[in-house]
Amino acid sequence: MPTNLSLLRFPLLLACLSSTVALGCLSSTVLHGQDATATNWSRFRGPNGTGISHATAIPTQWTADDYNWVIKLPGSGHGSPVVVDGKLYVLCGRKETAERIVVCVDAPTGNIAWQKTFSSKPHRLHPANSYGSSTPAADAQGVVVTWADPDKLVLLALDPQGNELWKRDLGPYDAINGAGTSPIIVDDVVVLTNIQMDANVLVRAGVLPEKFADDDPNSSEIIAVDRKTGKTRWTTPRKTYLASYATPCLRPLPDGGQELLFVDSAFGVSGIDPQTGKVNWQTDKLLPTRTVASPVVAGDLIFGSHGRGTTGEVIYAVRAGSKTQKPQVAYEIRKSAPLTPTLIVKDDLAFLWSDTGVVTCITASTGETVWRKRVGGNYYGSPVWINQRLYCTDRNGTVVILAASKDYEVVARVPLGEPSYATPAVADDTMFLRTETQLMSLGGKSPSR
Known part of the structure; x- marks a missing residue:
């Protein structure tokens, strides 16, 4: 049962994966499915991965008494919750057994509607990864989740009542640090990035010892399956090089269509037909190190980034190509580029929130720096934009709440009481925060402060 926080204060703990970066504003004409309304947040970072919410009832300061509810989850994890039609879905894992638990919560009340547990095999993870790092994708038909161990990459669909619709084993998975990419639903298909690691690349670079050398690395691909049946619609082969943790987004096309945008280390930024999987265009090795942050669209620009360790190396603003034109780099940002947090673009301002607590505001169309300030802290979660404010949770x-404007302003700092690596979800004027073991609801009524 949910806990009323007027009775106690709670802790929060969360940890996430490394490297995601790139996002922006996209025309509402391609905000497919449920996210076209403010009542849903159906994928990682909400509508088309922009991280932008139309909510107006989220406070900028609060105490434990202000939460609508707080619940303890049946496992830990770093993935974000998603919300569709009043149902909140989140993926958890058990550290001891690597079991995965898909949890459905009644968003208004915090009551757990159901939870389903699936066996898995314990395996090596990066210390900042978890067995629940992927964010589900949801629609009126239910929820789609993914997870991996060395033997298999699982893609699973459940209906709103928790009944299994279909389950796919996509073969062995190798990424040394564990998995972390998230699926998306595009019309009647589910799209998943399955870009794995060639350990030989890291052995040759001296990052891994010789014992990790692999004579037969796993194959990599982008796969789309039928939303109703799980049967493969198309696959697009990708080079196995460095694992990608980024989640794709959509770009509107001049003819009224749309294309999928991906980032990976072997090719950089790619535009792919969501109906056929055909590559329309791609850059040439533009992002050669890790791609964890996700691509995002802002007008005619696509933002993509790469990096290593705990720092980003560069963010590129790319003008998309086509079947007849090559893509072009409009500009690049190297100073204080984020590796893991995905940037926000709104009203021609882009906000780059680095892993190490430096926030940079630029003019999105030109790349001109407006301001750059150190807010402090270390971050794996990405910021969200709510009512002219940026909300981002440090580890x-x-x-940390900033004004989303040309003038730098720290609005508030609100401690949750425990570490957190997840990105908030915002639906029906309510913000949902996830930690290692807990989930909480905030807002939904006119803020008093």
């Missing part, structure tokens, strides 16, 4: 569990 220690402090929500």
Whole structure:
């Protein structure tokens, strides 16, 4: 049962994967499915991965008494919750057994409607990864989740009542640090990035010892399956090089269609037909190190990034190509580029929130720096834009709130009491925050402060 926080204060702990970066504003004509309304947040970072919400009832300061509810989850994890039609879905894992638990929560009340547990095999993870790092994708038909161990990459669909619709084993998975990419639903298909690691690349670079050398690396691909049946619609082969943790988004086309955008280390930024999987265009090795942050669209620009360790190396603003034109780099940002947090673009301002707590505001159309300030903290979660404010949670569990404007302003810092690595979800004027073991609901009524 949900806990009323007027009775106690709670802790929060969360940890996430490394490297995601690139996002922006996309025309509402391609905000497919449920996210076209403010009542749903159906994928990682909400509508088309932009991280932008139309909510107006989220406070900028709060105490434990202000939460609508807080619940303890049946496992830990770093993936974000998603919300569709009043149902909140989140993926958890058990550290001891690697079991995965898909949880459905009644968003208004915090009551757990159902939970389903699936066996898996314990395996090596990066210390900042978890067995629940992927964010589900949801629609009126239910929820789609993914997870991996060395033997198999699983893609699973459940209906709103928790009944299994279909389950796919996509073969062995190798990424040394574990998995973390998230699926998306595009019309009547589910799209998943399955870009794995060639350990030989890291052995040759001296990053891994010789014992990790592999004579037969796993194959990589982007796969689309039928939303109703799980049967493969198309696959697009990708080079096995460095694992990608980025989640794709959509770009509107001049003819009224749309294309999928992906980032990976072997090719950089790619535009792919969502109906056929055909590559329309791609850059040439533009992002040669890790791609964890996700691509995002802002007008005629696509933002993509790469990096290593805990720092980003560069963010590129790319003008998309076509079947007849090559893509072009409009500009690049190297100073304080984020590796893991995905940037926000709104009203021609882009906000780059680095892993190490430096936030940079630029003019999105030109790349001109407006301001760059150190807010402090270390971050794996990405910021979200709510009512002219940016909300981002540091790894220690402090929500840092900034004005999303040309003038730098720290609005508030609100401690959650425990570490947190997840990105908030915002639906029906309510913000949902996830930690290692807990989930909480905030807002939904006119803020008093």
